Amino acid sequence: MKLRTALLGAAAAFAMAPAAYAERGADGEVKLTFPQAVSIMNPYLSGGTKDIYASSMVLEPLAGLDPDGTLVPKLVTEIPTLENGGVSADLMSITWKLIPGLLWSDGTPVTADDAVFTAAYCMDPAGGCAQATKYDGVASVEAVDASTIKITFTAPKPNPYNTFVGALSPLLQKAQFAACQGAAAPTCTDQNSMPVGTGPFKVTGFTVNDTVSMEANPNYRDPAKPAFATAMIKGGGDAESSARAVMETGEFDYAWNTQIPPDSQAAMTAAGKGQFVVAFGTLVERIEMNTTDPSPDLPEGERATAKHPHPILSDIKVRTALSKAIDRSILVEVGYGAGGNPTCNVIPAPAAWASDNTGCLTQDIEGAKALLDEAGWTDTDGDGIRDKDGKKLSLLYQTTVNPIRQDFQALVKDWWSEIGVETELKAIDPGVFFGGDAGSPDTFQKFYADVEMYANNSDSPDPESYLGQYQCKNAPRPETQWQGENINRFCDPAYDAKFAELQKTTDLATRQTLAKQLNDMVTKDSMTVIPLVHRGTLSAHSNALGGVRINSWDSELWNVADWFRVK
Amino acid sequence: MLTFTLRRLLVAIPTLLFISLIIFLLVDLAPGSPLSDIPLTVPPDVRQRMIEALGADQPVFVRYLLWLRQFFWVEPAYLLDGWLGTSLAEGEQRILSWQSRSPVFTVIGQRLPQTLTVIGTAYLLGVAIALPIGIYSAYRQYSMFDQFGTLFAMIGFSVPTFFSGTLFIIIFAVWLGWFPTKYDTQLSVTDWATFVEQLRQMALPVMTLGLANAAVISRYMRSSMLDNMTQDYVRTARAKGMPERTVVLKHVLRNSMIPVVTVIALGIPSIFGGAIITENLFGVNGIGAALIGAINASDLPMVQTLAFIFAVLIVAFNLIADVLYGLLDPRIRYD
Numbered sequence: 045m046k047l048r049t050a051l052l053g054a055a056a057a058f059a060m061a062p063a064a065y066a067e068r069g070a071d072g073e074v075k076l077t078f079p080q081a082v083s084i085m086n087p088y089l090s091g092g093t094k095d096i097y098a099s100s101m102v103l104e105p106l107a108g109l110d111p112d113g114t115l116v117p118k119l120v121t122e123i124p125t126l127e128n129g130g131v132s133a134d135l136m137s138i139t140w141k142l143i144p145g146l147l148w149s150d151g152t153p154v155t156a157d158d159a160v161f162t163a164a165y166c167m168d169p170a171g172g173c174a175q176a177t178k179y180d181g182v183a184s185v186e187a188v189d190a191s192t193i194k195i196t197f198t199a200p201k202p203n204p205y206n207t208f209v210g211a212l213s214p215l216l217q218k219a220q221f222a223a224c225q226g227a228a229a230p231t232c233t234d235q236n237s238m239p240v241g242t243g244p245f246k247v248t249g250f251t252v253n254d255t256v257s258m259e260a261n262p263n264y265r266d267p268a269k270p271a272f273a274t275a276m277i278k279g280g281g282d283a284e285s286s287a288r289a290v291m292e293t294g295e296f297d298y299a300w301n302t303q304i305p306p307d308s309q310a311a312m313t314a315a316g317k318g319q320f321v322v323a324f325g326t327l328v329e330r331i332e333m334n335t336t337d338p339s340p341d342l343p344e345g346e347r348a349t350a351k352h353p354h355p356i357l358s359d360i361k362v363r364t365a366l367s368k369a370i371d372r373s374i375l376v377e378v379g380y381g382a383g384g385n386p387t388c389n390v391i392p393a394p395a396a397w398a399s400d401n402t403g404c405l406t407q408d409i410e411g412a413k414a415l416l417d418e419a420g421w422t423d424t425d426g427d428g429i430r431d432k433d434g435k436k437l438s439l440l441y442q443t444t445v446n447p448i449r450q451d452f453q454a455l456v457k458d459w460w461s462e463i464g465v466e467t468e469l470k471a472i473d474p475g476v477f478f479g480g481d482a483g484s485p486d487t488f489q490k491f492y493a494d495v496e497m498y499a500n501n502s503d504s505p506d507p508e509s510y511l512g513q514y515q516c517k518n519a520p521r522p523e524t525q526w527q528g529e530n531i532n533r534f535c536d537p538a539y540d541a542k543f544a545e546l547q548k549t550t551d552l553a554t555r556q557t558l559a560k561q562l563n564d565m566v567t568k569d570s571m572t573v574i575p576l577v578h579r580g581t582l583s584a585h586s587n588a589l590g591g592v593r594i595n596s597w598d599s600e601l602w603n604v605a606d607w608f609r610v611k
Numbered sequence: 612m613l614t615f616t617l618r619r620l621l622v623a624i625p626t627l628l629f630i631s632l633i634i635f636l637l638v639d640l641a642p643g644s645p646l647s648d649i650p651l652t653v654p655p656d657v658r659q660r661m662i663e664a665l666g667a668d669q670p671v672f673v674r675y676l677l678w679l680r681q682f683f684w685v686e687p688a689y690l691l692d693g694w695l696g697t698s699l700a701e702g703e704q705r706i707l708s709w710q711s712r713s714p715v716f717t718v719i720g721q722r723l724p725q726t727l728t729v730i731g732t733a734y735l736l737g738v739a740i741a742l743p744i745g746i747y748s749a750y751r752q753y754s755m756f757d758q759f760g761t762l763f764a765m766i767g768f769s770v771p772t773f774f775s776g777t778l779f780i781i782i783f784a785v786w787l788g789w790f791p792t793k794y795d796t797q798l799s800v801t802d803w804a805t806f807v808e809q810l811r812q813m814a815l816p817v818m819t820l821g822l823a824n825a826a827v828i829s830r831y832m833r834s835s836m837l838d839n840m841t842q843d844y845v846r847t848a849r850a851k852g853m854p855e856r857t858v859v860l861k862h863v864l865r866n867s868m869i870p871v872v873t874v875i876a877l878g879i880p881s882i883f884g885g886a887i888i889t890e891n892l893f894g895v896n897g898i899g900a901a902l903i904g905a906i907n908a909s910d911l912p913m914v915q916t917l918a919f920i921f922a923v924l925i926v927a928f929n930l931i932a933d934v935l936y937g938l939l940d941p942r943i944r945y946d
Contacts (some may be wrong), residue, residue: 077793077894080648081712081896081904083708083710083908084710084711084712084713089712091646091648091649091650091653091661092648125921169660170664171664172656172660172661172662172663172664172665173657173660173661174644174649174661175651176656176657176660177653177654177657184751198838200774227664230664230665230705230707230712231662231704231712233707233712233714233717236711236712237711237713237715251722251796251797251896252708252710252711252713252717252718252721252723253710253711253718253770253894253896253901253904254721254722254796255795255796255797255896255901257797276797277797278793278894280891280892280894280896280900280904281793281891281892281893281894282891285780285792285793285892285894288780288785289792289793291787292784292785293784293788293791293792294791295791295793296793315785350884351724401690419654451705473642473643474647474910475642475643475644475647475907475909476642476643476647477647478644478647478648478651479642479644479646479647479648479909480644480646480658481642481643481644484642486642500652501650501651501652501653503650503652503654509652510652524655527654527655527656527658527659528655529651529654
């Protein structure tokens with residue numbers, strides 16, 4: 045009797061097992077932890093990655109990008125292309141078709157009006173929309189019918205997949221946000237913390253900068269997903285404690301942004317409870333060369349402007365020598381481990397867009413010395429520091445306060461002293477460095493130093509807008525209140541001309557070639573930017589969590605609907 | 612005593628206004644921008660519009676006056692509305708955090724419970740441990756127990772909480788697996804199981820903070836006891852043939868408690884202030900974590916409001932400590 049019951053039980057269990065995979069909410073709770081807590085669930089009011097990733101579990105764009113950077117439809121039946129007629133032949137418009145019967149989590153239908161509203165919401169100048177660039181060059185967004193969205197551009201768009209693509213520009217529900225447009229946007233606390241979405245989860249509880257509680261969206265378009273009934277994101281602490289909570293104590297299933305030193309990575313992996321995953325996007329840690337003179341002797345308003353070229357770094361031989369002296373593989377080993385690769389490119393990925401520039405990967409101290417000799421910098425007084433016309437080859441090297449960056453500074457200083465360059469180091473609070481306050485002398489835009497180090501990336505696989513940063517007109521200067529992305533004040537008419545060509549080109553292969561040439565112009569051809577490390581985002585997930593496919597082109601949680609509990 | 616209290620309260624008003632101005636200017640003059648956290652891919656013109664939408668581009672005195680009005684009029688009116696169902700604050704803008712765009716007082720309301728539970732428990736526990744240690748150490752000065760107590764206090768004083776906390780995490784959470792390392796603020800105690808869960812998650816932060824608190828207070832207790840042990844009245848009590856127990860626990864302890872009670876009262880504002888490091892370490896996400904997060908994000912309204920509330924609490928508890936002193940010690944009269 046006992047055996048029979050047991051067998052029956054086993055049989056029942058087998059019968060149930062396949063069903064469990066295809067059932068919404070069968071796997072209980074999934075717990076995520078972010079070292080920086082979530083402040084707001086509306087990505088249009090926050091540029092912070094933590095907020096954008098968290099909201100991507102709830103709010104969805106029309107289409108997203110997969111780990112290879114390929115477009116995947118989310119709320120639409122297919123990706124519009126020139127071939128299927130979704131993109132007009134003159135590249136002036138794109139038409140998206142919503143999936144029929146699509147519902148918001150509150151049960152009301154998703155219509156084209158929601159998209160029209162979302163565009164108006166973000167394009168309202170009084171709203172302070174953080175994702176305004178996603179709507180750049182958009183003349184109008186119209187609802188052709190209830191399920192057809194037509195976006196018209198002000199000029200032909202070779203890459204029309206910007207608006208409503210990716211976690212930065214999801215659809216908002218018109219009914220919920222109608223009263224929150226323009227100046228009222230920041231005051232809509234309830235809407236901003238509990239937006240109604242189409243994603244696999246819906247918000248059930250939100251405590252600012254602490255916890256987001258979610259449950260499976262009952263109206264999610266795939267009836268079998270998500271596998272988890274509830275989800276929570278706990279924020280706070282630091283990268284180390286987040287990683288520990290997944291890798292060592294097993295309290296959490298997923299930890300985003302667990303950037304910890306390589307030796308800690310190895311120790312935590314050894315605990316055997318989880319694994320680190322790395323998403324390589326376009327984030328590059330680099331040393332930027334100042335092409336203008338930051339000398340404090342110059343009057344304010346002329347200091348670090350194009351009026352005074354840099355007395356030392358204007359010579360390409362010096363810039364090349366500085367790059368040659370650096371051993372990038374040691375930097376990776378010390379700072380990032382599995383989370384980084386040495387690189388010579390500003391655009392290191394995707395592969396099709398990346399130049400084959402590898403010239404900087406081997407350190408060449410002797411070559412660097414020879415170049416400096418050639419440039420006329422010699423050590424005449426025997427103090428170990430090169431000089432020319434009574435001026436010492438001495439540089440001020442600034443970056444943010446960050447243990448890895450301080451390690452890098454020390455290593456680079458060492459290598460540079462080997463080739464007879466004296467380096468003074470400076471570390472600035474990141475809030476000040478990136479704060480962009482025109483009144484502060486320490487912002488990275490003002491660049492009151494000879495060289496500075498930080499990381500930057502392109503927010504889409506197509507690097508057009510990223511490369512646009514290096515145009516002459518984007519140099520930060522007093523007239524622009526020191527705003528602008530061309531930090532080096534790099535100015536080459538040939539670059540600007542080639543960039544204008546890129547903006548007009550529609551053919552993908554030609555675009556890629558142009559992008560590679562532009563990349564080379566700022567890196568190996570002019571040595572204005574010295575790329576060091578291609579950085580990935582290191583995250584950790586428990587071995588009990590399945591379905592994770594890390595993505596650097598969209599939200600890391602882009603496929604959270606497919607996550608499941610490994611049994 | 613009443614006149615004294617009233618006079619002190621009246622003096623507190625200009626003091627607090629002055630403090631609020633100083634805090635506002637300090638926070639405002641500190642470098643940093645509320646947008647330093649957003650990626651570099653967001654272009655400058657978009658940043659400018661975001662700053663304008665926050666109201667952060669207004670002149671400093673405009674923002675200060677607006678904050679004063681919001682703090683002293685709009686927020687109390689909003690509170691009254693909530694209690695009495697009136698509509699005093701209708702259409703008024705509450706103090707909004709720049710980070711989350713939600714009202715600062717809502718955030719404080721969400722965070723105060725865990726701060727009070729965790730930090731409050733740690734404080735009570737610290738006091739409960741410290742008093743007996745202090746008393747016995749003083750009674751048996753230079754004994755083994757006193758040496759041990761001194762060692763314990765030295766450790767508590769000199770080992771920073773970020774170190775002891777991490778050590779506890781590694782021993783009790785990673786190796787032994789007894790306690791969780793991240794505090795779940797959403798846990799509501801409804802039955803025995805959730806109560807045990809709550810105790811488990813409080814264990815590590817309370818242990819870390821309790822050690823530090825106990826160290827400080829036990830030293831005060833010990834030295835205050837030592838002061839009194841050599842007094843004439845103690846010799847008199849012994850000469851009268853009183854049992855040692857009565858001499859120590861009644862005569863000496865009562866007199867020794869006077870300064871210690873003041874120290875304990877003065878420490879209470881720090882419970883509300885939270886413990887920045889410990890809260891961050893264990894993910895308690897109370898007031899302390901809110902303050903440091905706001906400072907990092909240059910969230911001026913949040914920092915200003917929290918710092919001002921702390922100032923109010925410190926002024927208030929200073930007054931309470933003074934009054935308590937008068938009540939406990941008949942020799943001290945303020946009138």
